[in-house]
Each structure stands twice: as structure tokens, then as C-alpha cells.
Amino acid sequence: MAMDQRPVIRLSLPAELRFRDVAMRAVAEACRLVGRPRTAEGSFTGSAASTTQRLDLSDRFAAEMVSAVSEIFNNIAIHGYGGSGAGEIAMEMTVAPDHLAIQISDHGTAFDPSQVPDPELDSLPEGGMGIHIAKACVDELDYTPGPPNVWRMIKFRKQARRSRPASHPL
Amino acid sequence: MPLTHSTEETADGIVILKLAGTLDAMTAAELTPTINRLVEEKRMKIVVDLQGLDLIDSSGVAAIVALYKRTRSSGGRVTVTGARDQPLAIFKLLRMDRVFAL
Numbered sequence: 001m002a003m004d005q006r007p008v009i010r011l012s013l014p015a016e017l018r019f020r021d022v023a024m025r026a027v028a029e030a031c032r033l034v035g036r037p038r039t040a041e042g043s044f045t046g047s048a049a050s051t052t053q054r055l056d057l058s059d060r061f062a063a064e065m066v067s068a069v070s071e072i073f074n075n076i077a078i079h080g081y082g083g084s085g086a087g088e089i090a091m092e093m094t095v096a097p098d099h100l101a102i103q104i105s106d107h108g109t110a111f112d113p114s115q116v117p118d119p120e121l122d123s124l125p126e127g128g129m130g131i132h133i134a135k136a137c138v139d140e141l142d143y144t145p146g147p148p149n150v151w152r153m154i155k156f157r158k159q160a161r162r163s164r165p166a167s168h169p170l
Numbered sequence: 171m172p173l174t175h176s177t178e179e180t181a182d183g184i185v186i187l188k189l190a191g192t193l194d195a196m197t198a199a200e201l202t203p204t205i206n207r208l209v210e211e212k213r214m215k216i217v218v219d220l221q222g223l224d225l226i227d228s229s230g231v232a233a234i235v236a237l238y239k240r241t242r243s244s245g246g247r248v249t250v251t252g253a254r255d256q257p258l259a260i261f262k263l264l265r266m267d268r269v270f271a272l
Contacts, residue, residue, distance in 0.1 A: 017196045021171065024225075055171060057225065063256040070227050074195045121265045126235050129228035129264060136263050 005042040007033070007095045015080070015087040015106060020073045023091060025055055027069045027102065030093045031062035034100050035157045064137040065100060065155050071130040072104055072151050080108025080149065090148075099139075099156040110145035171224060173197035175204060184215045187237075190222025193230030193257075205237045214246040218270075221252030226260050238270070 011026050013019040029049050036044055050056070057063040073089060081087045087108055094101040119125040119132050135141050140154040171192040178186050185208060193201070208216060218234060220226075238248040250270035253261055261267045 020194075020196070055224065057256045060259070063259055066225075067227070067256060067260060070194065070225075074227060074229065078195065119264075124235050124239060124266070124269065126232040126239075127228075129231060133228055133260060133263060 007048075009091075009093040009095070011091045011093075013089050013091070014085065015077045015089045015108065016085040017074065017077050019089075020070060020077070021055070023073055023089070024066045024070055026091070027066050027093065028055055028057065028062045030095055030100055030102075031059065031065050033095045034061070035097065038097070061155065061157050065102070068134040068137040068141070068153055068155075069102060069104070071134040072153075075111065075130055076104070076106045076108055076149075080106050080111060082109070098158060099154055101152070101154045104151040104153075105146070105148040107147045108149065110147075110149050111143065112145075113143055173200055174222075175201060177204060177208070184217060185213045186217050186219055188219045188222065190224075192225040193223060193233065194225065194227040195229040198229045198233040201233050205233065205240070208237065209240045209244070212244050212246065213241065216241055216246065216248045218248060218250045219252050220250060220257055221254070223253070223257050224255070226257040231260060231264060231266070234270075235266070 009026065009030055011023065013023055032050055033044065033048060038044055057066060076089055077083065087106060090105045092103045113131065116128055116131050119128045134153070138153040138155040140152070142152050144150045173193055174190045176188050178188070180186065187204070187208070189201075191197070216237065218237070234250065241248045248270070250261070250272055253272055258267075258272065261270065261272055
């Protein structure tokens with residue numbers, strides 16, 4: 001395998017909140033693969049999955065990525081499919097050495113981001129916080145209405161490259 | 171992951187609401203009867219203990235905000251304690267860490 005190999009993990013889930021934990025565990029496992037040491041051929045050693053039984057979110061990268069995905073999953077299950085439980089949510093996770101790219105698609109009612117203004121945090125909102133959380137937890141988040149509606153998000157494990165431009169040598 | 175919750179009262183009348191597991195779109199509704207009861211009883215000092223909480227989402231935050239606002243409207247106060255990892259990060263992200271005295 002080549003050094004720049006990017007394993008792709010695909011998952012299709014019923015669009016029901018009760019399946020969200022399955023999505024979150026898959027995301028947490030994919031997060032653990034980002035930056036994991038690889039062999040000279042570019043493959044991982046040992047099992048690709050961790051052995052912990054609990055959903056371990058002590059790693060900040062995984063905690064933020066899982067937070068973003070869970071908000072998007074909620075949004076699709078509750079609003080896109082109206083909580084009906086009919087329909088599917090498809091996820092595709094591409095594991096790069098320094099980042100994780102996740103694409104989430106559905107065939108539910110398209111979402112209109114312009115209908116969800118940024119929450120006024122100082123007034124302690126009780127709603128409208130989901131997309132705000134998702135946006136803040138990843139480096140890139142974009143949405144294309146469909147069908148299928150597609151959310152794309154990217155999160156880098158190292159943020160240093162954003163705060164230290166190449167034109168600014170140390 | 172499920173949600174477990176319990177309330178206890180200290181000798182000086184402070185209600186400790188302990189939450190553990192996951193407080194999210196699936197489980198937040200389980201908390202509604204307890205929140206309604208605390209509001210109806212006009213509890214003046216409520217401490218929400220999140221030491222055992224592993225995960226929260228926007229629906230979970232909304233449930234705690236609802237308890238905070240309803241208690242405040244009858245003159246009481248809600249603080250949050252023990253938040254760690256993902257829940258702490260979410261409260262900070264929503265700039266609620268200062269409101270809840272985290």
C-alpha cells in the first residue's frame with residue numbers, strides 16, 4: 001500500500017436517533033486512526049478498532065468530531081425525516097494521516113441553513129444550537145441540498161498549520 | 171449510552187441533581203418530569219452535578235438551560251458542577267461556562 005493511502009469507511013444507518021450511538025462509535029474509531037502510526041507501506045498495525053467498551057471521548061479531536069456528527073445526525077433524523085424513522089443516513093469517512101473527512105447524506109427534506117440564524121448565546125437559547133456546535137467543532141462544514149442532501153466536514157488533528165502560516169518562519 | 175439521574179437534598183436545602191451517561195436528543199425527555207417537579211417545588215438552589223456525564227448535545231444543553239431559566243424566574247439559582255471532557259467543551263463553546271459558574 002502507498003504511504004498516502006486513505007482508508008474509506010462507509011456506513012448506512014436507519015435515520016432514527018436510536019442508531020446515533022452506532023454512528024458516534026464509528027466516528028470515534030475513525031478519529032483514533034487519524035495520526036496513528038503506520039507501517040512503511042502505509043497500513044495500520046493490529047486491529048483498526050480500539051478495545052474499550054465505553055465510548056471514549058477523552059481525546060479532544062474525537063470529542064469534537066463526534067459532537068459535530070451527532071448534531072448533524074439529530075438534524076437529519078428529527079427535521080429531515082420528521083422523526084418518522086423512515087429513511088437512511090449514509091456516512092462515508094475518509095481517514096487521512098492528518099485529518100478526517102466525513103460526508104453524511106440523506107434523502108429527507110432538504111435543510112435551509114439560512115432558516116437557522118446563529119444563536120444569540122448571551123440570551124441563553126434553548127434551541128438553534130445544533131448547527132452552531134457542529135460548525136464550531138470542525139475545520140470545514142458545508143451543505144448541499146439534494147436529493148441527496150450532503151453534509152461534508154473536515155477536521156484536522158493538528159491545528160498548528162492554521163495558526164502558523166508558512167510565510168512566517170519560526 | 172443511557173442517561174441515569176438522581177436528586178438528593180443537602181441539610182441546608184440545596185438540591186443536587188446528578189446526571190450520568192448521555193444527555194441528548196434521545197434521553198433529555200427523561201429529565202422533564204424531574205425538572206418540572208423541581209420548578210413546581212420552587213427550589214431556590216439547585217446544583218447540577220455532571221461528574222458522571224460522558225456526552226451532551228444541543229438538546230441536552232437546552233434541558234439544563236430550561237431548568238436554569240425556570241428556576242431563575244422564581245428567584246432561584248442553578249449552577250453546574252463537575253463537567254469534564256466533551257460536556258465541558260460544549261458548555262465553553264456555547265459560552266455557558268460563566269452562566270453556570272463552571
